[in-house]
Amino acid sequence: MTVLVFGKTGQVATELARVGGGDVLCLGRDEADLSDPEACAAVIRGTDATAVINAAAYTAVDKAEDAEALATVVNGETPGAMARAAAEKGLPFLHVSTDYVFDGTGDVPWRETDKVAPLNAYGRSKLRGEQEIAAAGGAYAILRTAWVFSAHGNNFVKTMLRLSAERDSLRVVEDQVGCPTPARAIADALWRMAGAMREGQPGGVYHFGGQPAVSWCGFAQAIFERAGRDVALAGIPTAEFPTPAKRPANSRLDCTALEADFGIKAPDWRAGLDEVLRELGEVA
Numbered sequence: 001m002t003v004l005v006f007g008k009t010g011q012v013a014t015e016l017a018r019v020g021g022g023d024v025l026c027l028g029r030d031e032a033d034l035s036d037p038e039a040c041a042a043v044i045r046g047t048d049a050t051a052v053i054n055a056a057a058y059t060a061v062d063k064a065e066d067a068e069a070l071a072t073v074v075n076g077e078t079p080g081a082m083a084r085a086a087a088e089k090g091l092p093f094l095h096v097s098t099d100y101v102f103d104g105t106g107d108v109p110w111r112e113t114d115k116v117a118p119l120n121a122y123g124r125s126k127l128r129g130e131q132e133i134a135a136a137g138g139a140y141a142i143l144r145t146a147w148v149f150s151a152h153g154n155n156f157v158k159t160m161l162r163l164s165a166e167r168d169s170l171r172v173v174e175d176q177v178g179c180p181t182p183a184r185a186i187a188d189a190l191w192r193m194a195g196a197m198r199e200g201q202p203g204g205v206y207h208f209g210g211q212p213a214v215s216w217c218g219f220a221q222a223i224f225e226r227a228g229r230d231v232a233l234a235g236i237p238t239a240e241f242p243t244p245a246k247r248p249a250n251s252r253l254d255c256t257a258l259e260a261d262f263g264i265k266a267p268d269w270r271a272g273l274d275e276v277l278r279e280l281g282e283v284a
């Protein structure tokens with residue numbers, strides 16, 4: 001099967017290219033700019049692919065606070081236009097969304113049916129995308145994932161490795177708990193879902209996050225331990241690390257539905273972390 005992927009340089013798109021090999025066509029910004037909904041819809045209308053995956057997004061969470069209009073087009077309106085174009089052609093449309101659609105209350109893992117209430121502009125823009133896609137009328141899957149990391153692009157793992165080389169001590173929030181997820185595992189899941197949906201399996205909204213849940217500080221600690229970095233790490237409350245965008249305290253994702261419906265199990269982020277550290281040359 002040929003799968004059309006929006007995104008080329010991003011973490012998930014890069015891994016999709018690896019998983020799909022010659023069977024995926026990844027489009028960069030020069031070929032499909034998500035700030036132009038109609039142009040992206042036109043690309044889908046002209047494709048002979050058998051499924052479409054959108055792995056591109058405005059992902060700069062803090063910057064989005066001052067660029068909500070652009071984030072809303074890229075993460076909201078354009079995915080909607082893409083989904084409508086895919087629906088017209090009868091192509092399954094797969095899309096990636098985020099734990100940041102939730103407000104982070106409580107400590108129970110979020111289920112797909114739980115109430116969404118984003119705390120920040122990025123989360124609102126991603127929710128808009130979910131709503132537009134669901135209303136488009138075609139076969140779709142929305143995979144809500146979280147805390148994505150890989151050997152390429154920007155992510156928390158690479159930030160921590162960089163900062164630990166520059167500083168003797170680091171302070172990292174320990175009252176935000178969630179599911180670090182290897183981009184490779186997301187790409188594998190999307191690939192299997194695309195195949196199943198092409199065969200007629202219904203989609204829907206699904207959660208997919210690495211287990212076990214951990215705080216950002218706990219994640220940082222695991223990164224330093226596994227990479228053999230010697231840095232003094234202090235856990236701090238969110239109030240001591242002010243950022244433009246508010247982030248949810250509870251980002252735990254309940255991933256049982258995806259396993260029940262597609263047989264896809266949530267990954268263990270620790271194994272994924274070891275793989276990424278190997279790829280980065282941090283460990284043998």
Ligand SMILES: NC(=O)C1=CN([C@@H]2O[C@H](COP(=O)(O)OP(=O)(O)OC[C@H]3O[C@@H](n4cnc5c(N)ncnc54)[C@H](OP(=O)(O)O)[C@@H]3O)[C@@H](O)[C@H]2O)C=CC1
Pocket residue numbers: 007008009010011012013028029032033034035054055056057058059074096097098099126145146147148149153154183
């Ligand atoms: N990163 C994370 O922690 C999480 C991500 N997600 C979601 O997963 C998906 C993939 O994220 P991830 O792989 O981490 O993304 P990255 O941040 O690694 O990359 C974003 C990608 O989107 C592209 N992009 C941004 N704006 C545009 C535009 N206007 N036109 C065309 N392309 C554009 C970028 O291209 P360019 O290089 O040209 O800028 C880049 O390829 C997204 O939907 C994201 O919302 C969900 C949960 C967590």
Ligand SMILES: Cc1cn([C@H]2C[C@H](O)[C@@H](COP(=O)(O)OP(=O)(O)O[C@H]3O[C@@H](C)C(=O)[C@@H](O)[C@H]3O)O2)c(=O)[nH]c1=O
Pocket residue numbers: 059060061097098099100145146147148155156159163170171172173176216241243247
């Ligand atoms: C660099 C740094 C960050 N932090 C905190 C800030 C924040 O609460 C947390 C993570 O910071 P980041 O900026 O990497 O995280 P952030 O960009 O918010 O990551 C999010 O990205 C979007 C795209 C998503 O969809 C989410 O699932 C999530 O992965 O760590 C510290 O406490 N100390 C530090 O030194």
Ligand SMILES: [Mg+2]
Pocket residue numbers: 059060061
């Ligand atoms: Mg970030």
